[in-house]
Amino acid sequence: MKLSQRITHLTPGGNDGWDVFYRARRMISEGHAITELTIGEHDIRTDPSILQAMDLSARQGHTGYAMVPGTDLLRDTVAARVQARTGVPTLRRNVLITPGGQAALFAAHVAVCNPGDVGLFLDPYYATYPGTIRGAGAIARPVQTTADDAFQPRAERIDEAAEGAVSLLINTPNNPTGVTYSRQTLEEIAKVCRRRDLWLISDEVYDTQVWEGDHISPRSLPDMVERTLIVGSMSKSHAMTGSRCGWIVGPEDVISHLINLATHTTYGVPGFIQDAASFALTAGVAMEEEIAAPFRRRRAKAVEILAAQNTVGLVPAQGAMYLMLDIRATGQSGEGFANALLDRHAIAVMPGESFGDAAAGHIRVAMTIDDDRFASALQTICNFASELADRRAAE
Numbered sequence: 001m002k003l004s005q006r007i008t009h010l011t012p013g014g015n016d017g018w019d020v021f022y023r024a025r026r027m028i029s030e031g032h033a034i035t036e037l038t039i040g041e042h043d044i045r046t047d048p049s050i051l052q053a054m055d056l057s058a059r060q061g062h063t064g065y066a067m068v069p070g071t072d073l074l075r076d077t078v079a080a081r082v083q084a085r086t087g088v089p090t091l092r093r094n095v096l097i098t099p100g101g102q103a104a105l106f107a108a109h110v111a112v113c114n115p116g117d118v119g120l121f122l123d124p125y126y127a128t129y130p131g132t133i134r135g136a137g138a139i140a141r142p143v144q145t146t147a148d149d150a151f152q153p154r155a156e157r158i159d160e161a162a163e164g165a166v167s168l169l170i171n172t173p174n175n176p177t178g179v180t181y182s183r184q185t186l187e188e189i190a191k192v193c194r195r196r197d198l199w200l201i202s203d204e205v206y207d208t209q210v211w212e213g214d215h216i217s218p219r220s221l222p223d224m225v226e227r228t229l230i231v232g233s234m235s236k237s238h239a240m241t242g243s244r245c246g247w248i249v250g251p252e253d254v255i256s257h258l259i260n261l262a263t264h265t266t267y268g269v270p271g272f273i274q275d276a277a278s279f280a281l282t283a284g285v286a287m288e289e290e291i292a293a294p295f296r297r298r299r300a301k302a303v304e305i306l307a308a309q310n311t312v313g314l315v316p317a318q319g320a321m322y323l324m325l326d327i328r329a330t331g332q333s334g335e336g337f338a339n340a341l342l343d344r345h346a347i348a349v350m351p352g353e354s355f356g357d358a359a360a361g362h363i364r365v366a367m368t369i370d371d372d373r374f375a376s377a378l379q380t381i382c383n384f385a386s387e388l389a390d391r392r393a394a395e
């Protein structure tokens, strides 16, 4: 029996740079001790107070179908949060609660792309982006950012790629690069979106993990409210990756269509999860800062370690739970380096190539193990890189 092209063409076949990740997973399952710096998952679990709120809600009976758009309480809480962060008036009717940020990314593209339209995204990119755009029936077209520009997107490149495009997906703070987009970058992006009449889908799931400067949401820029869809999530801000709770914030008419889409796809998010999310969001910034604190500490340590050597380059580590390291001085590709690192030192990192062509010659290091092991692994990575670079120089 034939399957649809939409599902069979979601992800291209062949080597996509994820081999090293699967190899590391296999080695772990065979009992090898591997230092895992691959995936964006906290090394802490959801806070017991959030679990208590979840338990209480479930025991009080919030286990039936929840309201499809989200509970009034959570929609109001998200609206107030986004309003406080962007200064843009935001109401319950601007918010749809989704099963995580990933479902929000998909729904946002379904909302704005017709089959055959082009959806733009920036390379390097979070692994699911092209498949998400294709899944919505659109053509996923990457726009390169470069290491030379510290992976800040250039408006003229977006403009050049905009023929046939209806949307642009951006992510700041960025996974995989750890870069946050400057106000100037965002203003230029906004200008292109207005000129080219593009929807801006702004993935802000790392908005509580900012190490330098402030998080700027493009929804707050002039004339962007009506063309911006914010994607948010409880996953990273509150270590609730498994709870699958996120949202889209956007213009009321888009949200009302998205509610209809939710009725025909997810049928909402469990009520006890939403109550736990409302509790967590109203617990205040102290909890968010506590959850972000280990990454802030490890990032500071990483800056120190990298400053003491000159083989490995650090892409400005301004936010999110990752470091993007430039290992081109070793003469290796990101993939070659990551494989050799796994074989020689039992450390697993992601090759830059697994996030697109623009991150070739880089590796992404997730800061998701305890401080001492993290510092020691990073030191080993630097030493290994300098050994390879010396060997190359001697050849």
Ligand SMILES: Cc1ncc(COP(=O)(O)O)c(C=O)c1O
Pocket (backbone or CB within 6 Å): 040, 099, 100, 101, 102, 103, 126, 171, 174, 175, 203, 205, 232, 233, 234, 235, 241, 245, 246
């Ligand atoms: C950039 C980015 N967007 C979205 C997501 C999806 O997050 P979730 O579906 O857990 O909310 C992730 C997860 O790692 C991510 O890194």
